[in-house]
Amino acid sequence: xxxxxxxxxxxxxxxxxxxxxxxxxxxxxxxxxxxxxxxxxxxxxxxxxxxxxxxxxxxxxxxxxxxxxxxxxxxxxxxxxxxxxxxxxxxxxxxxxxxxxxxxxxxxxxxxxxxxxxxxxxxxxxxxxxxxxxxxxxxxxxxxxxxxxxxxxxxxxxxxxxxxxxxxxxxxxxxxxxxxxxxxxxxxxxxxxxxxxxxxxxxxxxxxxxxxxxxxxxxxxxxxxxxxxxxxxxxxxxxxxxxxxxxxxxxxxxxxxxxxxxxxxxxxxxxxxxxxxxxxxxxxxxxxxxxxxxxxxxxxxxxxxxxxxxxxxxxxxxxxxxxxxxxxxxxxxxxxxxxxxxxxxxxxxxxxxxxxxxxxxxxxxxxxxxxxxxxxxxxxxxxxxxxxxxxxxxxxxxxxxxxxxxxxxxxxxxxxxxxxxxxxxxxxx
Amino acid sequence: xxxxxxxxxxxxxxxxxxxxxxxxxxxxxxxxxxxxxxxxxxxxxxxxxxxxxxxxxxxxxxxxxxxxxxxxxxxxxxxxxxxxxxxxxxxxxxxxxxxxxxxxxxxxxxxxxxxxxxxxxxxxxxxxxxxxxxxxxxxxxxxxxxxxxxxxxxxxxxxxxxxxxxxxxxxxxxxxxxxxxxxxxxxxxxxxxxxxxxxxxxxxxxxxxxxxxxxxxxxxxxxxxxxxxxxxxxxxxxxxxxxxxxxxxxxxxxxxxxxxxxxxxxxxxxxxxxx
Numbered sequence: 001x002x003x004x005x006x007x008x009x010x011x012x013x014x015x016x017x018x019x020x021x022x023x024x025x026x027x028x029x030x031x032x033x034x035x036x037x038x039x040x041x042x043x044x045x046x047x048x049x050x051x052x053x054x055x056x057x058x059x060x061x062x063x064x065x066x067x068x069x070x071x072x073x074x075x076x077x078x079x080x081x082x083x084x085x086x087x088x089x090x091x092x093x094x095x096x097x098x099x100x101x102x103x104x105x106x107x108x109x110x111x112x113x114x115x116x117x118x119x120x121x122x123x124x125x126x127x128x129x130x131x132x133x134x135x136x137x138x139x140x141x142x143x144x145x146x147x148x149x150x151x152x153x154x155x156x157x158x159x160x161x162x163x164x165x166x167x168x169x170x171x172x173x174x175x176x177x178x179x180x181x182x183x184x185x186x187x188x189x190x191x192x193x194x195x196x197x198x199x200x201x202x203x204x205x206x207x208x209x210x211x212x213x214x215x216x217x218x219x220x221x222x223x224x225x226x227x228x229x230x231x232x233x234x235x236x237x238x239x240x241x242x243x244x245x246x247x248x249x250x251x252x253x254x255x256x257x258x259x260x261x262x263x264x265x266x267x268x269x270x271x272x273x274x275x276x277x278x279x280x281x282x283x284x285x286x287x288x289x290x291x292x293x294x295x296x297x298x299x300x301x302x303x304x305x306x307x308x309x310x311x312x313x314x315x316x317x318x319x320x321x322x323x324x325x326x327x328x329x330x331x332x333x334x335x336x337x338x339x340x341x342x343x344x345x346x347x348x349x350x351x352x353x354x355x356x357x358x359x360x361x362x363x364x365x366x367x368x369x370x371x372x373x374x375x376x377x378x379x380x381x382x383x384x385x386x387x388x389x390x391x392x393x394x395x396x397x398x399x400x401x402x403x404x405x406x407x408x409x410x411x412x413x414x415x416x417x418x419x420x421x422x423x424x425x426x427x428x429x
Numbered sequence: 430x431x432x433x434x435x436x437x438x439x440x441x442x443x444x445x446x447x448x449x450x451x452x453x454x455x456x457x458x459x460x461x462x463x464x465x466x467x468x469x470x471x472x473x474x475x476x477x478x479x480x481x482x483x484x485x486x487x488x489x490x491x492x493x494x495x496x497x498x499x500x501x502x503x504x505x506x507x508x509x510x511x512x513x514x515x516x517x518x519x520x521x522x523x524x525x526x527x528x529x530x531x532x533x534x535x536x537x538x539x540x541x542x543x544x545x546x547x548x549x550x551x552x553x554x555x556x557x558x559x560x561x562x563x564x565x566x567x568x569x570x571x572x573x574x575x576x577x578x579x580x581x582x583x584x585x586x587x588x589x590x591x592x593x594x595x596x597x598x599x600x601x602x603x604x605x606x607x608x609x610x611x612x613x614x615x616x617x618x619x620x621x622x623x624x625x626x627x628x629x630x631x632x633x634x635x636x637x638x639x640x641x642x643x644x645x646x647x648x649x650x651x652x653x654x655x656x657x658x659x660x661x662x663x664x665x666x667x668x669x670x671x672x673x674x675x676x677x678x679x680x681x682x683x684x685x686x687x688x689x690x691x692x693x694x695x696x697x698x699x700x701x702x703x704x
Contacts, residue, residue, distance in 0.1 A: 318613065321486040327501035365598050375606030388611045396618035403622065407630045413556040418639055 031082065032070045033057055043086065060140040072096075093133045113213035122174075129170060136160055155194055157204040158182055177217075181205075184270035189277070201236075208232055224269075227253060229262040237263075243340035248347075259300065266290050275339075282339070284328040288314065291333045313378035329364075336360055336377070352377075454652040455669070459531055463651050468518045469580075475511035477624050479504050484617050512591055519584050538568045541578070545571035567664040576631060583623050590616040 035041055036055040045051040060066060071078040076089040096105040114120040114133075122130035134142075136152060143150035151160045162182035164170050171179055178184070185191040185205070193202035206214075208224055215222035223232045230253065234241025244250040244263070252260035264272075266282055273280035281290045292311045294300045301308035314320040314333070322330040336352055343350035351360045354373045362368035381390035458466070479498065482491035498504055525532035547564070548571050554560035564570075569577070590612040593600045597609060635645045647653055658666040 315486070318483065321483050322501045324486050325482070325492070325495045325501040325504075330501070365601075367598055367602070369602060371601045371603075371605045373606070375608075375610055377606075379610055386607065386610070388607050389614050392611050392614050393618070396614065396622075400618055400622045400625070404625045404629060407626065411629060411633045413553075414633075414638070417556045 029057075029070050032077075034082075055140055063138075063140060063142050064144055065140075065142055090132075091134070110212035113211070117210075117212060117214045118216045118219070119214060129164070129173065131164060135164070154200045154204050155198070157206055158185055158191065158194070161205045178270060181270050188268075188270060188272045189274045190272065203236065207235070226258065226262055227256075229264055233263045240340050247338075247340060247342045248344055249342060257304075259294070259303070261294065265293070282334065284330075284332050284335075285323065285326055287332045287334050288320070288323060295333075307378075309380055310378060313380050317377070317379065331364060335364070453655040454650075455655070455658055456651055457647055457653040458651040460651065461525060461529075461531070462535075463648060465518055465522055465525070466648055468514060472511045472514035472518065473623075473627070476508060476515065477620070479508040479511065480620055481624065484621065509595060512588070512595075515584065516588050519581075519588070535568075539574050539577050541571070541574050545574060565663040566661060568662055570661070572630075572634060576626075579623075579626060583619055586619050587616060587623070590619070 033055065036053055037057055039054050041053045042050040043053055055070075065073070073091045073093075073095075074088055075092075075095065077084055094111050096103050097111060115124070119131050123132060138151050141151075143153075145152040145154070147153060148155070150156065159182070165176060165178075166180055166182045168179060170176070186195065190203040193199040194204060210223050215225075217224045219225060220227075222228065230241055230244055230250070234244075240263070245254070249261050253262060267273075268281050273283075275282045277283060278285070280286065288311070295306060296308070296311035298308060300306055315324060319331040323332050338351045341349075341351070343353075345352045345354070347353060348355070350356065357373040358368045358370055361372040365372070376386050379386050379389055381387070381393060383390060478494060482488075482495050482504065485491050495501060495504055498507060522532070526536045527533070544567075548566065551560055551562075551564040552571075555563050593604070593609060593612045594616060600609060635641060635648070636643060653662075655666075658669075
């Protein structure tokens with residue numbers, strides 16, 4: 001009897017245990033999904049627009065949050081009777097994603113960065129367009145950034161950012177200077193490396209602009225603020241950065257000269273191309289125009305004491321003429337002066353230092369001797385400089401002008417005399 | 430005075446079709462000279478077309494020219510081919526002058542003399558109405574002499590400076606950079622001079638001049654009419670006439686003397702002499 005009673009107690013306590021624990025073990029989100037798994041489940045939003053309340057369970061389960069309870073994120077719904085209150089509080093990711101969280105959620109320093117970012121500040125102002133976590137990371141479909149299906153997977157980042165940044169209404173509303181950045185980027189060397197070659201190491205938006213701490217280019221802390229650009233590009237282009245820092249442009253930047261060119265001034269930004277691409281701003285046929293933006297500018301020449309005639313003297317040379325007509329093998333600015341390592345000719349390390357000229361010229365003119373340094377490359381003939389060319393040109397001009405005018409005068413005389421004779425003959429007859 | 434139907438110079442019959450059959454013609458340029466002129470003309474034109482864009486890179490025409498001949502590299506190659514042609518014809522001409530009687534005689538006739546200066550003065554006097562007559566010219570007038578010498582001298586300048594620029598690496602083993610810059614200036618201005626001289630001076634005298642318009646055919650036929658001879662080269666014409674008369678006299682004398690026949694030799698002698 002006693003044994004029977006004990007057995008019954010065991011059974012019933014087990015049943016009770018089951019009854020209490022079953023919802024937690026078996027299908028914890030079932031109660032929510034009773035309604036939210038219906039595809040047409042929606043509520044009326046502003047202006048009568050239907051806002052879907054549908055949750056695709058397999059997507060949720062496949063996400064990084066698979067296995068979590070709905071109420072882990074939608075905390076205000078916990079313990080509510082069904083049907084619950086119609087309006088839910090926005091999900092606060094920081095509930096878990098904070099420093100020292102106990103559930104193993106990725107650490108939350110991004111949240112601090114976000115707060116200071118251009119997006120975070122807009123959200124703080126209550127801007128309805130301001131992106132929050134889920135705009136980039138997704139809603140129920142949040143996946144690891146290492147998952148190729150994730151919105152934050154490197155190859156997918158451009159599309160994710162473009163959801164807002166290629167929206168021209170959005171760009172206009174917020175004064176975003178670059179319109180259609182995705183289109184420009186897709187055609188750039190970085191964009192093509194990602195899409196065409198699947199090179200995940202190629203730069204995507206976040207590599208240059210930052211991730212959670214993204215700031216406007218005008219912000220001096222921004223990774224794309226002018227003085228910060230070389231370091232930003234230099235994270236991948238290390239050698240370029242090193243050479244640039246030692247160059248006249250790099251030292252000028254270090255001195256705080258705002259006009260000093262940074263990477264993007266010569267290479268472009270979203271449209272950046274490989275120097276070997278004919279579309280590149282530093283392709284042999286375009287590099288002259290690129291350097292001339294500053295080196296043919298009267299303001300620059302005046303402000304920084306640069307020689308103002310570099311462009312005119314170059315295009316007057318055979319190199320300049322051939323370059324103008326599209327010959328790519330002929331010397332352009334960068335061929336002689338270098339690209340990242342440009343230094344004034346007075347610097348002994350400069351490629352165009354008198355002592356280094358034979359070597360520099362020798363790149364194209366094999367066996368170049370010191371004779372290549374005896375004269376000017378940028379010919380600017382005057383009584384003081386390049387006198388040989390000056391006088392020969394002057395005398396030849398006079399000679400050609402004199403001779404050709406005499407020819408023309410003689411031909412004119414001959415014609416007039418013929419006409420006169422003809423009319424005289426006509427009168428006689 | 431010549432017979433009514435004089436024999437024509439041989440070897441150019443296919444070109445004579447358009448000439449007046451009742452007119453007597455004199456050979457002014459031999460076949461070799463005409464060939465030299467044509468080669469020179471083609472090379473010169475090619476050099477101008479491939480060279481001027483470098484002097485005037487900002488002209489729209491330059492862009493079109495460079496593009497249509499296949500770019501700057503092709504332009505350089507064509508320019509050098511034409512240059513080799515021009516230098517070649519100059520060297521050929523040098524041997525032509527040294528080794529052939531024709532070339533030698535014409536070269537001597539092209540050397541400027543004191544008469545050329547007085548001819549020029551008289552020509553100007555005539556234009557200004559200070560003299561009633563034009564100067565009587567010999568085989569080459571001062572204009573033709575000037576053109577020939579300018580052509581020769583210009584070719585030497587262009588060839589020397591051009592070769593310096595072509596073989597700039599070798600040249601600069603000896604010469605400093607500035608000498609090559611001077612060479613380029615000379616090449617450029619001499620080219621302009623040659624181009625303008627041809628356009629204004631040469632084309633006027635052989636094309637646009639109302640007397641020959643649209644073109645004097647002498648450069649193709651090598652012939653000049655008796656009328657033109659009398660008009661433009663009276664001294665040469667008279668000399669030929671004197672020589673012909675003398676020859677006729679000798680022939681008549683021989684016939685009278687003993688009828689020693691040497692038909693081949695006689696035929697050669699009787700051909701109307703080119704000069």
